Amino acid sequence: MEAEKRLEKETMILDAAERVFAARGYAATTVKDVAQEAGVATGTVYLYFPSKEELFLALIDRGTRAVLEGIVRARQGKPDVIAKLAASLEGAVRAFSAHRDLARVALLQAPGALPACEERLAQLHRLFADYVAQDLEEARAAGLIPPLDARVAAWAWVGSFAEILLAWVRGDVADLEEVLPGLVAYNLRGIGAPGSRQPQRGQAARSAGPAERRSAGRDQAAAPGGFAAGER
Amino acid sequence: MEAEKRLEKETMILDAAERVFAARGYAATTVKDVAQEAGVATGTVYLYFPSKEELFLALIDRGTRAVLEGIVRARQGKPDVIAKLAASLEGAVRAFSAHRDLARVALLQAPGALPACEERLAQLHRLFADYVAQDLEEARAAGLIPPLDARVAAWAWVGSFAEILLAWVRGDVADLEEVLPGLVAYNLRGIGAPGSRQPQRGQAARSAGPAERRSAGRDQAAAPGGFAAGER
Amino acid sequence: MEAEKRLEKETMILDAAERVFAARGYAATTVKDVAQEAGVATGTVYLYFPSKEELFLALIDRGTRAVLEGIVRARQGKPDVIAKLAASLEGAVRAFSAHRDLARVALLQAPGALPACEERLAQLHRLFADYVAQDLEEARAAGLIPPLDARVAAWAWVGSFAEILLAWVRGDVADLEEVLPGLVAYNLRGIGAPGSRQPQRGQAARSAGPAERRSAGRDQAAAPGGFAAGER
Amino acid sequence: MEAEKRLEKETMILDAAERVFAARGYAATTVKDVAQEAGVATGTVYLYFPSKEELFLALIDRGTRAVLEGIVRARQGKPDVIAKLAASLEGAVRAFSAHRDLARVALLQAPGALPACEERLAQLHRLFADYVAQDLEEARAAGLIPPLDARVAAWAWVGSFAEILLAWVRGDVADLEEVLPGLVAYNLRGIGAPGSRQPQRGQAARSAGPAERRSAGRDQAAAPGGFAAGER
DNA sequence: AATGAATGAGTTTTCATTCAT
DNA sequence: GATGAATGAAAACTCATTCAT
Numbered sequence: 001m002e003a004e005k006r007l008e009k010e011t012m013i014l015d016a017a018e019r020v021f022a023a024r025g026y027a028a029t030t031v032k033d034v035a036q037e038a039g040v041a042t043g044t045v046y047l048y049f050p051s052k053e054e055l056f057l058a059l060i061d062r063g064t065r066a067v068l069e070g071i072v073r074a075r076q077g078k079p080d081v082i083a084k085l086a087a088s089l090e091g092a093v094r095a096f097s098a099h100r101d102l103a104r105v106a107l108l109q110a111p112g113a114l115p116a117c118e119e120r121l122a123q124l125h126r127l128f129a130d131y132v133a134q135d136l137e138e139a140r141a142a143g144l145i146p147p148l149d150a151r152v153a154a155w156a157w158v159g160s161f162a163e164i165l166l167a168w169v170r171g172d173v174a175d176l177e178e179v180l181p182g183l184v185a186y187n188l189r190g191i192g193a194p195g196s197r198q199p200q201r202g203q204a205a206r207s208a209g210p211a212e213r214r215s216a217g218r219d220q221a222a223a224p225g226g227f228a229a230g231e232r
Numbered sequence: 233m234e235a236e237k238r239l240e241k242e243t244m245i246l247d248a249a250e251r252v253f254a255a256r257g258y259a260a261t262t263v264k265d266v267a268q269e270a271g272v273a274t275g276t277v278y279l280y281f282p283s284k285e286e287l288f289l290a291l292i293d294r295g296t297r298a299v300l301e302g303i304v305r306a307r308q309g310k311p312d313v314i315a316k317l318a319a320s321l322e323g324a325v326r327a328f329s330a331h332r333d334l335a336r337v338a339l340l341q342a343p344g345a346l347p348a349c350e351e352r353l354a355q356l357h358r359l360f361a362d363y364v365a366q367d368l369e370e371a372r373a374a375g376l377i378p379p380l381d382a383r384v385a386a387w388a389w390v391g392s393f394a395e396i397l398l399a400w401v402r403g404d405v406a407d408l409e410e411v412l413p414g415l416v417a418y419n420l421r422g423i424g425a426p427g428s429r430q431p432q433r434g435q436a437a438r439s440a441g442p443a444e445r446r447s448a449g450r451d452q453a454a455a456p457g458g459f460a461a462g463e464r
Numbered sequence: 465m466e467a468e469k470r471l472e473k474e475t476m477i478l479d480a481a482e483r484v485f486a487a488r489g490y491a492a493t494t495v496k497d498v499a500q501e502a503g504v505a506t507g508t509v510y511l512y513f514p515s516k517e518e519l520f521l522a523l524i525d526r527g528t529r530a531v532l533e534g535i536v537r538a539r540q541g542k543p544d545v546i547a548k549l550a551a552s553l554e555g556a557v558r559a560f561s562a563h564r565d566l567a568r569v570a571l572l573q574a575p576g577a578l579p580a581c582e583e584r585l586a587q588l589h590r591l592f593a594d595y596v597a598q599d600l601e602e603a604r605a606a607g608l609i610p611p612l613d614a615r616v617a618a619w620a621w622v623g624s625f626a627e628i629l630l631a632w633v634r635g636d637v638a639d640l641e642e643v644l645p646g647l648v649a650y651n652l653r654g655i656g657a658p659g660s661r662q663p664q665r666g667q668a669a670r671s672a673g674p675a676e677r678r679s680a681g682r683d684q685a686a687a688p689g690g691f692a693a694g695e696r
Numbered sequence: 697m698e699a700e701k702r703l704e705k706e707t708m709i710l711d712a713a714e715r716v717f718a719a720r721g722y723a724a725t726t727v728k729d730v731a732q733e734a735g736v737a738t739g740t741v742y743l744y745f746p747s748k749e750e751l752f753l754a755l756i757d758r759g760t761r762a763v764l765e766g767i768v769r770a771r772q773g774k775p776d777v778i779a780k781l782a783a784s785l786e787g788a789v790r791a792f793s794a795h796r797d798l799a800r801v802a803l804l805q806a807p808g809a810l811p812a813c814e815e816r817l818a819q820l821h822r823l824f825a826d827y828v829a830q831d832l833e834e835a836r837a838a839g840l841i842p843p844l845d846a847r848v849a850a851w852a853w854v855g856s857f858a859e860i861l862l863a864w865v866r867g868d869v870a871d872l873e874e875v876l877p878g879l880v881a882y883n884l885r886g887i888g889a890p891g892s893r894q895p896q897r898g899q900a901a902r903s904a905g906p907a908e909r910r911s912a913g914r915d916q917a918a919a920p921g922g923f924a925a926g927e928r
Numbered sequence: 929a930a931t932g933a934a935t936g937a938g939t940t941t942t943c944a945t946t947c948a949t
Numbered sequence: 950g951a952t953g954a955a956t957g958a959a960a961a962c963t964c965a966t967t968c969a970t
Contacts, residue, residue: 025344027259030964032932041931043967052965108350112257112341122402125395129404152414155399156392156422163391164384167361170354173387182384190422233954241954262939273956275942284940489808491723494943496953505952507946516944572814576721576805586866589859593868616860616878619869623859624852627821631851634818636825646848654886697933705933726960737935742962935967946956 010048013038017059022101026056026113053114060110060117063102064124070095082144082193085135086184089161092128093183096165097176103169107162129154136191146192157187242280245270249291254333258288258345285346292342292349295334296356302327314376314425317367318416321393324360325415328397329408335401339394361386368423378424389419474512477502481523486565490520490577517578524574524581527566528588534559546608546657549599550648553625556592557647560629561640567633571626593618600655610656621651706744709734713755718797722752722809749810756806756813759798760820766791778840778889781831782880785857788824789879792861793872799865803858825850832887842888853883 016038020029031052035042049055074091078084096103110117132154139145164183167173248270252261263284267274281287306323310316328335342349364386371377396415399405480502484493495516499506513519538555542548560567574581596618603609628647631637712734716725727748731738745751770787774780792799806813828850835841860879863869 025347027345031966032964035932042933042965043931044929046966047929107343109344111339112344113259115257115260118257118340122404125398125402126404129399148418149411149414151405152396152411153418155395155405155411156388156415156418159391159393159395159398160388161391163357163387163394166357166391167387170357172354172358172361173383179381179384179387182381183388186380186385186388186422189424190418192421263941264939274940275957276955278941279954489811491809495945496943499953506944506954507952508950510945511950571807573808575803576808577723579721579724582721582804586868589862589866590868593863612882613875613878615869616875617882619859619863619875620852620856620879620882623855623857623862625855627851627855627858628848630821630855631825634821636818636822637847637851643845643848643851646845647852650844650849650852650886653888654882656885727962728960738961739936739963740934743933748961931968931970933967933969935965937963937965939963940961942958942960944956944958946954947952948954949952 006048009040013040013045013048013055014059014062017055018099018101018105021056021059021109022104025109031055053116056110056114057116057120059102060106060120063099063106064120066099066102067092067095080144081135081139081142082188085132085139085157086188088131088135089157089184089187090180092161093165093176093180097168100169103165107166107169125158128158132157139191139193144193148191153191156190160187238280245272245277245280245287246291246294249287250331250333250337253288253291253341254336257341263287285348288342288345289348289352291334292338292352295331295338296352298331298334299324299327312376313367313370313374314420317364317371318420320363320367321389321416321419322412324393325397325408325412329400332401335397339398339401357390360390364389371423371425376425380423385423388422392419470512473504477504477509477512477519478523478526481519482563482565482569485520485523485573486568489573495519517580520574520578521580521584523566524570524584527563527570528584530563530566531556531559544608545599545603545606546652549596549603549621550652552595552599553621553648553651554644556625557629557640557644561632564633567629571630571633589622592622596621603655603657608657612655617655620654624651702744709736709741709744709751710755710758713751714795714797714801717752717755717805718800721805727751749812752806752809753812753816755798756802756816759795759802760816762795762798763788763791776840777831777834777838778884781828781835782884784827784831785853785880785883786876788857789861789872789876793864796865799861803862803865821854824854828853835887835889840889844887849887852886856883 013034017029017034020033020037024033031045032042034055035045038045045055049058071088071091074087074094075084078087106121111121112118129151133150136145136148136150136153140147140150160183164173164176164179168176173179245266249261249266252265252269256265263277264274266287267277270277277287281290303320303323306319306326307316310319338353343353344350361383365382368377368380368382368385372379372382392415396405396408396411400408405411477498481493481498484497484501488497495509496506498519499509502509509519513522535552535555538551538558539548542551560570570585575585576582593615597614600609600612600614600617604611604614624647628637628640628643632640637643709730713725713730716729716733720729727741728738730751731741734741741751745754767784767787770783770790771780774783802817807817808814825847829846832841832844832846832849836843836846856879860869860872860875864872869875
């Protein structure tokens with residue numbers, strides 16, 4: 001088979017796998033499920049991927065590549081390192097925002113699914129954090145930000161980004177684009193970037209929302225009254 | 233059986249389950265594994281938990297309770313809402329830091345393990361975020377911080393905390409206590425709290441560390457050269 | 465323990481077992497179920513019966529004994545062998561009719577439950593049939609009935625009796641006493657006993673009943689139209 | 697898979713199941729046993745039947761169908777309703793007599809094996825009895841037999857047939873064909889059909905046989921001496 | 929290359945039986 | 950004698966993987 005046709009079918013299967021894994025999770029998804037979703041026979045999946053595990057990892061790797069490319073693209077032509085840093089976050093969010101299924105798989109299911117996968121994702125997190133740390137170093141060297149613990153800042157940066165994506169995947173955030181500016185601003189303030197002192201006005205009004213909206217879920221796990229319960 | 237003895241044995245089994253699930257993940261762990269780790273027969277586990285699924289959920293719920301209690305305790309006697317907010321984060325981190333296995337289970341494996349579990353954790357995340365948002369509202373109302381999008385700030389706050397825990401679980405952060413001040417400072421700056429303008433000096437020197445240490449992992453998933461690769 | 469008390473408790477457990485086995489069947493009944501129904505601990509059952517299997521067999525044996533006694537009692541004082549034969553059938557029916565649970569167990573569940581049990585019941589059937597055959601021999605020798613194949617007559621006699629009991633257990637026959645005269649008459653005619661030539665009048669009116677009443681059940685297993693379907 | 701091949705394999709598995717269930721009973725038979733008897737892997741059984749329970753029910757249904765067809769075939773071309781009735785019994789006996797395993801399963805094990813099965817068989821018994829009752833009604837309307845309680849006669853008719861089959865399955869009746877005329881005659885006399893007054897001569901001599909042959913079994917469950925023991 | 933029937937190892941769960949209290 | 954917690958063997962069922970067609 002010509003390489004092109006092969007690649008095309010491989011992509012078809014990966015697309016199907018992404019949908020099915022996203023919907024049912026790694027363990028609950030059978031190779032037959034994936035094959036049916038892709039419209040091929042069970043055995044055909046094994047012509048393109050050596051095992052269910054490798055299929056899943058290929059999915060993760062494809063997603064990883066897409067996000068990294070999104071980041072690289074977003075940084076292109078940005079004037080300074082701070083702008084590039086901000087653009088990185090935006091680029092990553094946008095890369096995911098077109099693929100909610102991918103995000104479900106990569107953020108929710110992948111870490112616990114397979115040891116190999118956990119390791120892969122750990123490396124990805126480190127990679128992101130290291131790049132952020134590099135940017136922060138560079139920004140500090142250029143005098144754009146004050147000295148800071150770049151490690152911690154990098155984890156925080158990555159974590160805030162991951163959490164927003166998770167919230168979006170869960171349906172707690174409706175529109176990623178809408179929250180993106182606030183997220184960037186938060187992190188720019190976090191690293192002490194100039195011109196980021198004052199949070200943006202005009203969004204505060206919405207802030208009470210979640211607290212009320214979610215009262216149903218609260219009584220499951222927590223004492224009533226929030227963190228302050230039991231305090232004097 | 234007296235309630236006390238029963239509880240004791242239940243705890244034994246939960247402890248064993250925590251260790252085994254942390255080490256192998258939900259799907260790869262068999263009930264027999266848990267029983268052996270606990271030093272009882274397979275059937276005995278079923279005398280205390282009706283199914284593998286319920287055993288896992290009991291684990292999550294126990295962890296959730298412990299963390300929430302840690303937060304409430306940490307907030308006690310703090311003078312203002314900003315201090316309480318900071319203390320919440322510290323309390324949660326400390327609650328986890330005594331139980332790395334719990335953290336592994338709750339943060340890595342639980343989300344993808346079971347639909348019921350995903351929902352449980354989603355509620356917990358919402359709960360955390362809502363409480364943070366409440367505190368932020370209160371702080372803003374008291375004039376302690378400028379107006380901001382409390383939702384986004386809350387997600388970022390929670391996410392930065394979760395990411396640090398993950399890094400610790402993975403071994404990328406050796407000592408949680410050491411990084412805690414930096415994490416709190418980052419987030420206080422993020423919300424625009426006064427007196428948090430300047431990052432702490434003296435920690436910037438360490439920041440290049442992780443980037444070099446982990447170079448092995450990078451070539452798996454990413455083009456070399458950081459986000460800037462491909463840029464002009 | 466004094467023998468009397470022991471016997472009393474044994475009876476309690478057997479009574480409980482009869483109820484539970486009748487309701488759920490042999491396989492679906494656990495020893496714990498029986499113990500709970502009897503109001504004792506699981507282990508206590510094993511103080512009185514060596515195994516679940518033996519418990520079940522003890523139940524069957526008790527029932528067998530009761531029925532045989534009922535037969536013997538019914539034959540007492542009957543003038544001739546034909547009357548005794550008829551009385552045997554009535555006695556057996558009456559012995560069961562006070563214990564529907566016993567009948568359920570002995571007729572429906574026991575045969576397939578255990579090889580040992582199947583053998584036990586087979587012997588019982590043979591016993592019944594042999595006795596009937598003996599009576600028939602005696603009746604023929606006395607000139608009360610014409611010569612006949614006593615084996616076949618004996619099986620038919622026993623089978624018609626068992627079937628009526630089954631129908632009663634299933635709820636298809638409401639009152640055993642009501643159908644008993646017809647059953648005896650049928651079998652007396654079957655063996656050619658004198659004075660049994662004409663079926664009893666006045667019952668024919670009911671005879672169309674079952675055919676109409678049960679139409680719901682029929683479409684499951686049979687072609688419509690009765691046995692005649694497909695005939696010219 | 698073409699429907700034909702599938703059906704062929706399904707039949708193979710059903711045949712194997714019939715043998716194994718007949719030999720060990722429902723509860724004592726494992727799916728693995730059936731698979732081995734059929735010469736396939738355990739999982740293969742599940743490709744054709746969704747569960748052990750459904751496999752067993754399929755067996756019962758197949759048997760039911762075969763017997764009903766045997767009955768319909770036997771009735772074809774019979775001159776009057778009495779002849780048809782007699783032919784029905786003969787047809788059913790012959791349908792079973794080719795499949796002793798089927799008879800063992802359907803008559804001994806099925807009733808107690810599964811609630812669903814009990815219900816299925818109950819309907820079958822009702823069906824048989826209702827058809828017999830219909831024939832009897834018709835015969836009475838045609839003046840071929842005197843009025844009688846058709847319900848009771850129908851149960852007796854079905855029961856005598858079932859009992860003979862059981863005896864054959866147990867080995868107490870060697871040749872079904874041999875006893876069939878006697879059985880039909882017995883029941884024709886039972887319903888008062890004309891020309892059935894005198895039992896067949898020449899068979900009475902055999903009748904003492906079983907009673908002696910089986911004396912070993914008797915002492916298990918019964919007092920010695922027949923029903924007359926204890927009588928004066 | 930593609931198919932999908934067949935495989936059988938492995939998992940969860942049940943429950944008869946035992947035995948320390 | 951009585952208890953009921955503990956045991957662990959066994960069974961139904963699933964599904965990743967193979968391979969004849």
